[in-house]
Amino acid sequence: MAYSEKVIDHYENPRNVGSFDKDDSSVVTGMVGAPACGDVMKLQLKIGDNGIIEDAKFKTYGCGSAIASSSLVTEWVKGKTVDEAASIKNADIAEELALPPVKIHCSILAEDAIKAAIEEYKTKQSK
Amino acid sequence: MNYFELFDLDPVFTVDTANLAERYRELQKAVHPDKFASQSEQQKLLSVQRTAQVNDGYQTLKNPLRRAEHMLSLRGIDLSHETTTVKDTTFLMQQMEWREMLDDISHSNAPQDKIDELYDSFASYEKSLFNLLAELLASEQEQDDKSAAEQVRKLKFMAKLQDELTRIEDDLLD
Numbered sequence: 285m286a287y288s289e290k291v292i293d294h295y296e297n298p299r300n301v302g303s304f305d306k307d308d309s310s311v312v313t314g315m316v317g318a319p320a321c322g323d324v325m326k327l328q329l330k331i332g333d334n335g336i337i338e339d340a341k342f343k344t345y346g347c348g349s350a351i352a353s354s355s356l357v358t359e360w361v362k363g364k365t366v367d368e369a370a371s372i373k374n375a376d377i378a379e380e381l382a383l384p385p386v387k388i389h390c391s392i393l394a395e396d397a398i399k400a401a402i403e404e405y406k407t408k409q410s411k
Numbered sequence: 412m413n414y415f416e417l418f419d420l421d422p423v424f425t426v427d428t429a430n431l432a433e434r435y436r437e438l439q440k441a442v443h444p445d446k447f448a449s450q451s452e453q454q455k456l457l458s459v460q461r462t463a464q465v466n467d468g469y470q471t472l473k474n475p476l477r478r479a480e481h482m483l484s485l486r487g488i489d490l491s492h493e494t495t496t497v498k499d500t501t502f503l504m505q506q507m508e509w510r511e512m513l514d515d516i517s518h519s520n521a522p523q524d525k526i527d528e529l530y531d532s533f534a535s536y537e538k539s540l541f542n543l544l545a546e547l548l549a550s551e552q553e554q555d556d557k558s559a560a561e562q563v564r565k566l567k568f569m570a571k572l573q574d575e576l577t578r579i580e581d582d583l584l585d
Contacts, residue, residue, distance in 0.1 A: 315507075319490075319567040
């Protein structure tokens with residue numbers, strides 16, 4: 285299967301790979317996995333007191349499309365408010381990376397990772 | 412297609428594998444294309460289709476993970492085409508950790524020891540998942556079927572890990 289140039293670029297030069305200090309109280313983590321392919325994705329967001337995402341990091345075990353999807357969203361969420369980030373749709377990711385239909389689930393995984401991280405943020409806020 | 416019916420077996424997870432293999436041989440013989448060589452084209456085609464069905468059924472029922480998936484699909488839970496995301500953090504953390512350990516094998520001084528350790532860890536975790544799965548499938552309650560589907564999803568991650576580990580071991584031997 286041919287990957288698009290954007291997927292290859294993100295795959296070969298993934299942005300924001302790694303982890304934040306998990307004891308940092310401004311960091312939230314979204315962990316998601318896709319049973320169909322066994323991909324596992326961890327997305328961490330560093331969120332300021334004003335609710336703006338200051339930084340993002342990811343670690344993904346999976347195919348090129350899954351790595352590219354998570355790499356892309358780390359770039360997209362930076363500087364956004366939590367609500368803006370939560371409105372990122374998998375279709376936007378799939379379109380940007382020109383993902384073929386069989387790889388759409390990789391973009392769904394990335395969307396769900398953002399949602400899971402933000403869910404943790406909201407839970408933390410309400411405490 | 413209900414493969415349990417095709418093989419005339421009770422639709423239970425604890426399949427008697429010797430019995431299954433015996434039924435497979437009988438069915439294979441009964442539908443084999445050689446038997447239909449002198450018959451009409453339609454009969455021949457049917458025999459080829461039946462043979463494919465019997466082979467597929469055997470592969471499905473022989474493999475515990477595929478067998479469980481088949482049982483759940485018969486109960487209305489289709490896991491083969493789903494794009495459900497797993498969000499069990501504890502489970503996923505463990506997956507991440509194991510993936511990291513797989514990555515570290517090639518930098519290790521004693522890679523075979525690491526590989527053996529991981530085989531053991533994977534096997535014992537899989538065994539506990541399969542035990543739970545067998546219990547859940549036996550109850551035939553809707554709620555338990557949903558939990559069983561969760562175990563199948565987890566076992567799919569484990570199958571992926573096993574494949575990776577086998578690949579790493581093969582690369583090491585090259």
